[in-house]
Amino acid sequence: MIRVRFAPSPTGNLHxxxxxxxxxxxxxxxxxDGKFILRIEDTDKERSKKEFVDEILGSLTWLGFKWDEIxxxxxxxxxxxxxxxKLLKEGKAYTEKLPDKPGEAIIFKVMPQKIKIKDLIxxxxxxxxxxxxxxxxxxxxxxxxxxxxxxxxxxxxxxxxVIRGDDHISNTPKQILLYEAxxxxxxxxxxxxxxxGMEGGxxxxxxxxxxxxxxxxxxxLPEALVNYLLLLSWAPGEDREVIDINEAIKxxxxxxxxxxxxxxxxxxLDWMNNQYLKSADSEKLTDDIIPMLIEAKCIDKDNFxxxxxxxxxxxxxxRLAHVNDFVDWADFxxxxxxxxxxxxxxxxxxxxxxxxxxxxxQRLDALQDFTVENIEKCFRDMMAELGLEAKVLIHPIxxxxxxxxxxxxxFEVIYHLGKERSKERLQKWIR
RNA sequence: GACCCUAUCGUCUAGCCUGGUCAGGACAAGAGCUUUUCAAGCUCUCGACACGGGUUCGAAUCCCGUUAGGGUCACCA
Numbered sequence: 355m356i357r358v359r360f361a362p363s364p365t366g367n368l369h370x371x372x373x374x375x376x377x378x379x380x381x382x383x384x385x386x387d388g389k390f391i392l393r394i395e396d397t398d399k400e401r402s403k404k405e406f407v408d409e410i411l412g413s414l415t416w417l418g419f420k421w422d423e424i425x426x427x428x429x430x431x432x433x434x435x436x437x438x439x440k441l442l443k444e445g446k447a448y449t450e451k452l453p454d455k456p457g458e459a460i461i462f463k464v465m466p467q468k469i470k471i472k473d474l475i476x477x478x479x480x481x482x483x484x485x486x487x488x489x490x491x492x493x494x495x496x497x498x499x500x501x502x503x504x505x506x507x508x509x510x511x512x513x514x515x516v517i518r519g520d521d522h523i524s525n526t527p528k529q530i531l532l533y534e535a536x537x538x539x540x541x542x543x544x545x546x547x548x549x550x551g552m553e554g555g556x557x558x559x560x561x562x563x564x565x566x567x568x569x570x571x572x573x574x575l576p577e578a579l580v581n582y583l584l585l586l587s588w589a590p591g592e593d594r595e596v597i598d599i600n601e602a603i604k605x606x607x608x609x610x611x612x613x614x615x616x617x618x619x620x621x622x623l624d625w626m627n628n629q630y631l632k633s634a635d636s637e638k639l640t641d642d643i644i645p646m647l648i649e650a651k652c653i654d655k656d657n658f659x660x661x662x663x664x665x666x667x668x669x670x671x672x673r674l675a676h677v678n679d680f681v682d683w684a685d686f687x688x689x690x691x692x693x694x695x696x697x698x699x700x701x702x703x704x705x706x707x708x709x710x711x712x713x714x715x716q717r718l719d720a721l722q723d724f725t726v727e728n729i730e731k732c733f734r735d736m737m738a739e740l741g742l743e744a745k746v747l748i749h750p751i752x753x754x755x756x757x758x759x760x761x762x763x764x765f766e767v768i769y770h771l772g773k774e775r776s777k778e779r780l781q782k783w784i785r
Numbered sequence: 786g787a788c789c790c791u792a793u794c795g796u797c798u799a800g801c802c803u804g805g806u807c808a809g810g811a812c813a814a815g816a817g818c819u820u821u822u823c824a825a826g827c828u829c830u831c832g833a834c835a836c837g838g839g840u841u842c843g844a845a846u847c848c849c850g851u852u853a854g855g856g857u858c859a860c861c862a
Contacts (some may be wrong), residue, residue, distance in 0.1 A: 363862045395862060402862095453862080459860055476790070485788050487860085493860035500862045523859040524789060547791080548855070555855080582797095589798055593810040612798080615855060619796050622812040632825075670807090673824035683823090702822095748821045760823035 356388030358515050359508065360414075360421075363395040367565035368413040370557055370618060371519060371549050374583045378546060378611070379517045380419040381584075383759060384603040391511055392421035395504075396428045397497050414567040417576050418599070425511065427503050434498035437506050437536060438491045446535045447491060455457050455494035462502075463487040464533065471528040474544035475611050476517075481527040489528055505529045509538035517544045517608060520615070527774035544608050547587050547615045557618050573676030574623065578630040582623045586616040596629050624675045631674045639665045639671065650681045652688035666770060669762050681760060692757040692779060702753040708784045710740070710747055711754070715777050715784075724773055730765040755779050 358379040362372055380390050392414070399693045414421070449458040464486050471479040491502040498506075504525075508516060523545050533540050548731040551561030563569060569579055579723035580599060584590075590597050590605050597605075631639075640663055647653045647663065666687055670680050686692050717732050728750045737744050752764050755776060760766060 361862090365862070396860060400861095450860090455860070461860090479789070481789075487858085490860050495860075497860085501859070504862090519856095520790070521856055525862095545790085550855080552796085585797060587797090589810095591799080593799070595797090595811050614791060614798095616798090617796060619812070622797065625812055628825080649859095670824095675824080747822060752822065758823085762823085764821060 355512075355516050356383055356386050356390060356436075357382050357391060357512050358514050358517055359391040359393050359511065360419075361393040361504070361518075362410050363398070363401075364403055364410060366406060367567060368410040369564040370566065370569075370583070372410075373413065373417060373566045374549060374580075374586060375517065375519055375546060376414060377417070377418050377580060377583055378588075378608065381603060381606045382515065382517060385606070388514075389422040390419065391513065392424045393424045393507060393511070394424070394428075395500070396426055397431075397500070397503055399428070399497070402428070405436040405524045409565075409567060413570075416570055417566065417580055423511075425507070427498075427507065430503075430507070430567050431497065433510070434506055435492065435496070436503070436505050438498070441491065441535055444535075452494065454754045457494045457496065459490050459494045460492040460716065462491050462535065464488050464528075464531060469530050471523070471526050471530065471543055472610050473523075474542055476545060476613055479523065479526075483527070483531070486528060486531075489532075500781075501525055501528050502532060505532040505536070505538070509533065509536065510542055512660050513541050513544070515542045515544060515608070517546065520545050520548045544611070544613060548614060549586055550615050550617045552617060552619070561622060562618070573678035574627050575634065575677065578627040579623070581613045581630070586618070587614070589613040596626070628675050632672050633676070634671065636664060636668050636671060639677065640667045642677055643667060646678055646681045647688065650685065652681065652685055669766055669770065683758070686758070692755070694757040695753075695759070698753045698757065698759045700748045701759065703783065706785065707747070707750050710742075711751070711780045712784050713740075714747070714751070715780050718768075718773055718777055721773070724769070726765050726769045729768050733765065750783075751780065754783050 360372075360376045360379050362368060362376075368376075382388070383390050392411075394407055394410075396407070436449065441462065442460055443451065447460050447462045450461050451458045467479045467483045469483060473479055489501060490499050492498055507513075524692075526543060526545075530540065533641050547649070549557050551557040553561050555561075557564055563572065566579070570576070577599065581597060581602075584597070584602055585595065588611050590602060640660065643661070644653070644658075644663060648655050653663070666684055667680065670684055673683075674680060708758070714733065714736060717736055718729070721728060721732050731749075734744060737747065749759070750765050752761065752767065753759060755764075755767060755771060771779075
């Protein structure tokens with residue numbers, strides 16, 4: 355039975371790098387029917403916060419990574435203490451009392467030797483123990499150090515594959531020494547390359563949003579984020595980019611992961627998000643969008659027409675880059691007063707179109723069967739009679755109706771806006 | 786500084802293991818088509834094997850070095 359673990363520390367949000375590590379762990383066991391263990395590394399009482407635990411669990415759930423078991427290191431201090439005592443008794447560790455510390459620390463003796471990591475992604479990596487200092491196992495306050503708790507837990511939780519970030523490579527020889535001293539079986543290791551920011555160095559807050567939950571707020575679909583993350587350091591082959599997660603599960607193998615650090619590119623994520631948005635389930639998308647509309651005061655929480663929202667979601671779906679773009683682009687369908695973009699007004703409504711608008715209002719009013727096709731025909735017939743090109747009036751009408759120069763096709767807009775509201779909005783510009 | 790990792794278009798990558806296809810695709814950028822604006826779509830353009838040595842008839846591919854980037858060196862995780 356293959357068992358992997360994702361072991362975040364609740365001292366901050368789940369960030370992009372952590373999300374990708376979780377993804378690769380989760381992906382790895384899916385096809386092999388293994389177990390995904392979540393271990394909250396909350397040994398640092400000062401910095402660990404319950405709110406971060408909730409945030410991390412929420413983000414993992416949102417991404418779709420279900421865990422089979424969950425453990426908290428803060429509840430396992432007795433276990434670590436027991437194993438440290440064992441090493442002490444066997445003479446593999448010693449105690450040390452520092453004048454400025456409360457109690458005695460237990461420290462592991464590092465003996466001179468060569469240590470070899472067999473990494474599934476990088477191959478063999480060799481270290482000389484000469485470069486490794488004696489390691490603190492238990493701090494003088496009675497809490498375990500990271501490397502020690504990690505080894506004890508990975509062994510006791512029967513973790514078969516430790517898949518984690520590159521930044522842990524130099525911890526690995528220290529941990530291998532501990533496995534050997536404890537007489538515990540070694541797991542397989544796979545070190546994932548790090549994700550870098552656009553300006554070089556680790557992805558950090560300076561280079562953009564880092565928390566998975568931020569991307570949720572920014573209107574990215576979890577499927578799109580996961581697909582994008584998947585393409586960082588791994589490729590499904592055959593030049594494929596958009597790939598269903600279930601297919602990725604079949605194709606993925608940890609040994610195929612690249613060794614090179616990848617740069618996080620928001621532009622490509624946007625493209626990916628649009629790919630998913632275009633084919634997303636409109637009903638689900640509507641459910642996501644309704645709270646946003648309520649918050650933007652576009653609709654009333656207790657009194658709105660879901661069917662109407664749904665029809666508009668379908669209209670805007672192909673052009674959305676982010677879920678919440680909808681609120682910005684479709685607000686005129688909900689607000690009583692059009693939010694006029696001054697630039698759009700100057701560009702398209704600086705001339706007086708009173709005569710043309712009045713005529714169009716008249717024609718719309720007379721239109722019997724108010725369908726998109728009929729609206730278009732009505733408009734084009736009128737323009738033909740006036741001897742004008744369609745675009746001469748299309749843009750001014752659009753701006754008068756929507757306050758924007760961008761949006762779906764004008765006749766769709768008029769149709770969804772309805773006859774009365776369209777007439778009203780045009781009339782405002784008739785002097 | 787010491788130790789470790791890495792090196793293909795601006796970015797993500799295919800190709801590398803098992804040397805021999807104009808080094809392929811995607812994002813971005815630029816141009817065009819379509820058109821009713823924006824987005825999408827379609828077509829085209831731009832654009833890379835870090836450098837230097839080997840090995841070989843032949844190197845992106847194998848070996849060595851240099852350089853560059855990154856990571857780690859806590860009683861943080």
